Amino acid sequence: MTSAVKSSPARRLSRWGLPVAVLILGAALLHEATDLPLTQTYAGIGPGFFVLAIGLVLTALGLALGYQVLRGAIFEPEEAEGADIGRPMQWKGFLTAAAGVFLPVALVGHVGFPLGGAVAYALVTRAYGSKRPLADVAIGLVVTSITWFAFTKLGVQLGGFFPPGGF
Numbered sequence: 001m002t003s004a005v006k007s008s009p010a011r012r013l014s015r016w017g018l019p020v021a022v023l024i025l026g027a028a029l030l031h032e033a034t035d036l037p038l039t040q041t042y043a044g045i046g047p048g049f050f051v052l053a054i055g056l057v058l059t060a061l062g063l064a065l066g067y068q069v070l071r072g073a074i075f076e077p078e079e080a081e082g083a084d085i086g087r088p089m090q091w092k093g094f095l096t097a098a099a100g101v102f103l104p105v106a107l108v109g110h111v112g113f114p115l116g117g118a119v120a121y122a123l124v125t126r127a128y129g130s131k132r133p134l135a136d137v138a139i140g141l142v143v144t145s146i147t148w149f150a151f152t153k154l155g156v157q158l159g160g161f162f163p164p165g166g167f
Contacts, residue, residue: 015069023062029055097127112162117144 029051036048076085100123107116121140122133130136151158161167 015074016066018075019062019066019069021062022058022065026055026058026060026062029058093127093129097124100124100127108159110163112160112164113148113158114141114144114161117141117147 033048033052033055036051037046038048038052040046100120103123104116104120107119118137118140121143122136125136126133145161148158148161
């Protein structure tokens, strides 16, 4: 972060994108938390508590970022991050990672949580440069299967393990 430098109105306006986006996300979560119970009789903490907590943190973070932008702070990648802002975005990696995030939402109902999660894991690792798709699917399948069994043991329903197989 460096001190304020003279910049164009468009550049100054573009710096407000992140604080505004974080504030909107925080406000959306706070709004959604009003529809969820904050407490439950089983564990004492309901799902609304976590949504409310994350909404409050995001709102505070958005306000803090907005305050820094208002003071003229300029956010640039640090040398230790290894970011080269002169290079163009790698769309293939971005779209592969996005598919890893959104595709399992459509898959879970049809192929089950473990297989949908394994696909997500394999796509995201591919986006980060992995060249071992079979190993990535296997690792993802093991991790998501353990997760499915653990959550099922706790009473949380994540759908069927493998609906096409009947379980």
